[in-house]
Amino acid sequence: PELKNFERKQMDRTGDGFAMAYWAGGVIEPVGHTKMLHDFDAGPASMCDMPFLAVNRKGERFVNEKVEMSLMNNYLKDEQNAGHYSQVFDSDYMTQAKDWPGHLYSPEELKVYMPEVPGEKTGVFPSLINTHSANTLEELAVKLECDPKTFVASVNRYNELCKKGKDEDFGKPKSKMVPVLKPPFYGIHRRMRISTLCSGILVNDNHQVLDADGKEIPGLFIVGNLGAGFYGGVDYPLTVFGLSLGRCYTFGYLAGKYVAKL
Secondary structure (H helix, E strand, O other), rough: OOOOOOOOOOOOOOHHHHHHHOOOOOOOOOOOEEEEEEOOOOOOHHHOOOOOEOOEEEOOOOOOOOOOOOHHHHOOOOOOOOEEEEEOOOOOOOHHHHOOOOOOOOHHHHHHOOOOOOOOOOOOOOHOEEEEEEEEEHHHHHHOOOOHHHHHHHHHHHHHHHHHOOOOOHHHHHOOOOOOOOOEEEEEEEOOOOOOOOOOEOOOOOEEEEOOOEEEEEEEEHHHHHHHOOOOOOOOOOOOHHHHHHHHHHHHHHHHHHHHHO
């Protein structure tokens, strides 16, 4: 249910493997449906985890921006936001964020992501062209499809906290609190879509499918992301690189060795 307001990022995934195992008596994992919602759907992907000021569709700040991309979706799953939010920064961002993880794109490099800048958008999908600049916060709010009054109030409050050197609202570290003061102002309107679900059919240690009574179904084995009980949470952890592929390779190998001995 928590995914009903998100768009799908991959199409034509019909779930045939899940359906076949279910028809054979398998049981779908009851809780902990791990999901991938990778936020590469606007602007440079290398800047999506940078903790610039973030606002929702109303123009309100809603989160400690240090939250990783893989967890951000939990704050945006309502019908109004539906995975949409915007990163906001001013013209000093190249200096302010130079030591942050990730890779900054210069104002010139950002132009390929800006719909108001004329010229061919080489190497960029049309859906990624949603970065904007403006000389006033009110103008930027309109481009980001936010309520200008709410947006300006959010930026002013954030600037006030930056001046205090303490994030009293969400607890972001002082080192990542940079004000939005100097025009032109920039905004990247991002959206999260469902990449995939990594939950599935209950299995035993050998990846043999279990029925509703927890008993093994003879001759039926599944591996990879068809199997349940691996991730232990609702979000796919991006802290362990290659986790999904590694799981497929490893348990495919181990299940194959087991089946070969039967």
